[in-house]
Amino acid sequence: MLKMIIVHGKNPMDKEDLEGKCTFLTTDEEEQHIVTLIGFLKDHYKDDPNLQQLKYTHPIQTAAYVFTRLGDIVFLDTSNKIKRGTFMMPEEMTSKQQEAFLGLKEVLKNYQDIRIDYDIVYDQGIFDSKTLRSNLENVTSVIDRYIDKIKEQKTY
Numbered sequence: 142m143l144k145m146i147i148v149h150g151k152n153p154m155d156k157e158d159l160e161g162k163c164t165f166l167t168t169d170e171e172e173q174h175i176v177t178l179i180g181f182l183k184d185h186y187k188d189d190p191n192l193q194q195l196k197y198t199h200p201i202q203t204a205a206y207v208f209t210r211l212g213d214i215v216f217l218d219t220s221n222k223i224k225r226g227t228f229m230m231p232e233e234m235t236s237k238q239q240e241a242f243l244g245l246k247e248v249l250k251n252y253q254d255i256r257i258d259y260d261i262v263y264d265q266g267i268f269d270s271k272t273l274r275s276n277l278e279n280v281t282s283v284i285d286r287y288i289d290k291i292k293e294q295k296t297y
Contacts, residue, residue, distance in 0.1 A: 145217055
């Protein structure tokens, strides 16, 4: 079962440059996202003190937010009876990440609801962000809309 996707930015993992590559975190069990992520962190980000500080008691949004501050895109599968998920976006996306992000449309084509949170602010434990939501006709079109929004902002 898919839990998370990390689209790597410029922050290395295992001292390796993975910019634009995707890591899929899956589990066969109904374990919480944070449990899946902490296990992944212990194996792959041993030298990153910011990520090693994350604990099982942190909400998954806090952990995902830390990744976005490091430049990674994070997708959280929040499916229950319907397939849905949320992207948390970094402040800037590299061209390699854009390419990988667009490639996720094929992976997520069976989802019924996709949301993209961007311009994320975290203040005293409260998250705020701008959000794009998918539409029922073409759920993955929200990815194209986000890319268009970025391109539009860069032209000013």
